[in-house]
Structure formats: C-alpha cells, structure tokens
Amino acid sequence: MTDARTEVFAALADPTRWRLLEALAGRGRGTATTLAAEMPVSRPAVIKHLTVLGRAGLVERRRVGREVIFVIRTEPLQETASWMAGLASDWDTRLAALKRLAEQR
Amino acid sequence: MEDKIEREVQIGAPVQRVWELITQAEHLGTWFGDAGADVDLRVGGELELRWAEHGKSRGRIERLDEPTAFSFRWAPFEDPGGLHPVEGNSTLVEFSLAAEGDGTRLTVVETGFAGLDATPEQRKRNFGGNTEGWRLELGELVEYAERVAA
Numbered sequence: 001m002t003d004a005r006t007e008v009f010a011a012l013a014d015p016t017r018w019r020l021l022e023a024l025a026g027r028g029r030g031t032a033t034t035l036a037a038e039m040p041v042s043r044p045a046v047i048k049h050l051t052v053l054g055r056a057g058l059v060e061r062r063r064v065g066r067e068v069i070f071v072i073r074t075e076p077l078q079e080t081a082s083w084m085a086g087l088a089s090d091w092d093t094r095l096a097a098l099k100r101l102a103e104q105r
Numbered sequence: 106m107e108d109k110i111e112r113e114v115q116i117g118a119p120v121q122r123v124w125e126l127i128t129q130a131e132h133l134g135t136w137f138g139d140a141g142a143d144v145d146l147r148v149g150g151e152l153e154l155r156w157a158e159h160g161k162s163r164g165r166i167e168r169l170d171e172p173t174a175f176s177f178r179w180a181p182f183e184d185p186g187g188l189h190p191v192e193g194n195s196t197l198v199e200f201s202l203a204a205e206g207d208g209t210r211l212t213v214v215e216t217g218f219a220g221l222d223a224t225p226e227q228r229k230r231n232f233g234g235n236t237e238g239w240r241l242e243l244g245e246l247v248e249y250a251e252r253v254a255a
Contacts, residue, residue, distance in 0.1 A: 099116050101126055
C-alpha cells in the first residue's frame with residue numbers, strides 16, 4: 001500500500017466524510033458553513049472532517065475574498081477505483097485458471 | 106465500485122472437485138500462487154501462497170464448511186516477505202460453492218478495503234469514527250463530481 005492510498009482509504013472509511021464528498025460532488029464547492037447546514041454534525045466537526053479529506057488530497061481548500069471554499073478533487077478517487085478494478089481483474093485471471101484446471105481431464 | 110470485489114464463475118466440474126482445488130495446497134500453489142502453497146486446513150490455520158516473481162502472501166483460515174464455504178483473511182499487499190494478516194493490513198476472501206446442474210457456481214467476495222491501514226492511531230488522527238464499508242459507489246461519485254466540474 002502506498003501512503004497516498006492509505007490516506008484515501010482511511011479518509012473514505014467514515015460515513016460523514018462520504019456525505020461531505022457527496023455534497024461537494026453535487027455542487028462542486030461549499031464552505032464549512034453551507035456544508036454544516038446539510039450535515040447532522042457541527043461546523044467544527046465538519047472542518048475536522050474536511051481537514052482529513054484534505055490530507056488525503058480529496059478536497060482542496062481555496063480562499064476566495066473573505067471566504068474559504070472547499071472543492072472536490074477526483075484524481076485520488078479515480079486512482080483508488082482503478083486500483084480496485086485491477087484487483088478485480090486479478091481475480092478474473094485466477095478464476096479462469098481454476099476453471100481450466102477443474103475442467104481438464 | 107464499493108469496498109468490495111465480487112466475482113463469479115461457472116465451472117464444468119462437481120462441487121467436491123472445485124472444493125479440493127481451492128483448499129488443497131498442491132492446487133492452490135498452481136492456479137492462485139504459481140510457486141507453491143502451504144495450507145494448514147483448519148479454522149485458524151495458516152495459509153501461505155507463493156509466486157515466483159512476487160514473493161509470498163500469508164493468510165489465516167476463517168471458515169471451513171466443506172464443500173460450500175471457505176474463507177481466509179490475507180495480507181496481499183506489496184510485501185514480498187508476506188505479512189501476517191492482522192486488522193488494518195488484510196482483507197477477507199470468501200469462496201462460496203453451489204451445485205448447478207452437473208457443474209459448480211463459484212463466487213468469490215473480497216471485502217474490507219475500507220479498513221486497510223486504519224490503525225487505532227490513524228483512526229484517532231482521523232477524528233474518531235468506526236471504520237465502515239463504503240456506502241456509496243466510488244465510481245459513481247467520481248462520475249458525478251466530474252460532471253459538475255466540467
């Protein structure tokens with residue numbers, strides 16, 4: 001496991017962070033205040049979760065005038081999705097080999 | 106995509122034959138590993154799979170219900186020395202076998218990717234929370250986000 005992927009897995013393993021990502025994916029951006037309005041947790045908690053997501057590279061923090069906005073970054077998600085697709089394809093290869101072995105006479 | 110991989114294959118051989126191929130070391134070391142395997146075939150027993158070019162992986166048998174269910178936890182990731190499977194470095198692989206006509210339907214499900222490398226320390230640093238499976242589809246989220254960004 002690479003450190004980057006480790007951070008992504010750890011960041012994804014929390015339902016509140018998934019909801020934050022979903023909210024950001026739906027709108028492209030949000031502030032801690034607008035995001036907290038949609039979540040069952042407090043604004044400080046939202047900020048902590050956004051920090052975890054930021055460390056994994058899943059959201060980016062930008063200052064726009066007096067506001068801090070958060071935007072979603074899809075590259076680490078894509079990298080993780082394609083890593084898992086690779087594991088699925090490893091299974092297909094193994095199962096095909098097993099099938100050949102089982103069916104040979 | 107979820108934190109789960111599920112694959113299925115129809116095999117033109119009886120369940121008992123497929124059961125032997127997935128549980129016996131001499132067979133596991135050819136279709137799964139390519140350089141042999143050791144299996145201590147009992148719940149809690151160790152399993153070692155070897156590859157000529159990638160070293161080895163270790164597993165621990167979790168379930169053994171002949172001839173329909175076989176599962177083990179393994180630590181397959183980028184470690185040629187073969188880590189022992191513990192929480193945070195391993196996933197669960199579950200094989201299910203069902204007779205279908207003269208053949209066998211074999212399903213393999215690998216789960217637990219969401220918990221990888223979530224050590225207690227890391228969980229604390231990541232602000233509490235239990236490690237859960239992903240409820241959303243990762244692929245869908247990526248698509249959704251890219252549509253908005255475009």
